[in-house]
Amino acid sequence: MSPNVYGINPTGTIDLLKKRAALIKQGRKPADGRKVALIVEGGAMRGVISCAALMGLEELGMTEAFDEV
Numbered sequence: 223m224s225p226n227v228y229g230i231n232p233t234g235t236i237d238l239l240k241k242r243a244a245l246i247k248q249g250r251k252p253a254d255g256r257k258v259a260l261i262v263e264g265g266a267m268r269g270v271i272s273c274a275a276l277m278g279l280e281e282l283g284m285t286e287a288f289d290e291v
Contacts, residue, residue, distance in 0.1 A: 242287040
């Protein structure tokens with residue numbers, strides 16, 4: 223596996239999201255040529271955990287870092 227494949231390399235994905243969030247805070251639109259999607263699973267207790275994770279992303283100001291949900 224290539225270390226530059228986002229979504230397979232968790233560290234690379236986190237770095238990409240941090241860079242995007244920083245650009246958004248500066249009022250700039252990310253233009254990295256990537257399409258980043260957030261997939262949310264849930265059901266019963268898993269839904270509660272997913273909801274808490276989404277609330278954490280919102281508190282970090284990272285909701286706009288994703289292209290699709």
